[in-house]
Amino acid sequence: MLPRLTTDTPERSPVGLGFRFALAETLLERESTNAEFIEVAPENYVGAGGKRRRLLDAATERFDVVSHGLCGDFSGAAPVDDDLTLALKHFLRTHRARWYSDHLCLTHAAGAELHDLIPLPFTTEAVQRAAGRIRELQDRLDLPLAVENVSAYVRMPGAEMDEATFVKSVVEHAGCHLLLDVNNVYVNSQNFGFDPDDYIDALPLDRVVQIHVAGHHREDDGLLIDTHGAPIIDPVYELLERTLPKLPQHPPILLERDHHIPPLAELDVELKTLREIAIRSAS
């Protein structure tokens, strides 16, 4: 029973926008927007001052905030960064976070940050390692954690289960929540040839606290790349619309846009479509 962000009507998912420096000033200047909350990556603001900090503070006064990490490593191979975890805990307390989310993937190897989201092997050992790391982080942050299903372009060797079973097993072993990225499900379904609805049906949907949607890029050879650099396509909207009625709650829906950022008015049109889907799905 975690989601509780403000909407104009109580019984539907609120829609929000990833808070990006490039959008911040227009978002704050605009009198009205379809964005009902923002999502912030704390790593981008820990220790930040000046204009970056002022814009964040102004945005958090106006909007509800959810926090989403970029560099948690759930392979369990690298030690937890003590300083970053403490700073993160302070950030999350300051912004009254009710949960914290990060990607269910590998971000570090041989002591170095990879600056990419590398999929984990779908093995029992990886489930146990990830669940252990999630429990540790939940304890240290004193906050529920949600893990996000990631997009992928290769499968790690040695899989003992399919992707949906892996995600479900991690969530159940860790006792954590799920951030369901509907675009990532669609991207992987195309790249690896599975049915996205079957995948979603196999997840622990009662654990979903938030949803991501975004646009992606199709390469000439048909591979889909999760760029967050294009508008959401209709099959992703349709997958979202089929998914929402399956969820026992109304989790917030976040539009991710990180590249080729258009004028806010264009993103507002996408947010309006998401809002209409949320209203239809709730009725």
Ligand SMILES: [Fe+2]
């Ligand atoms: Fe996402």
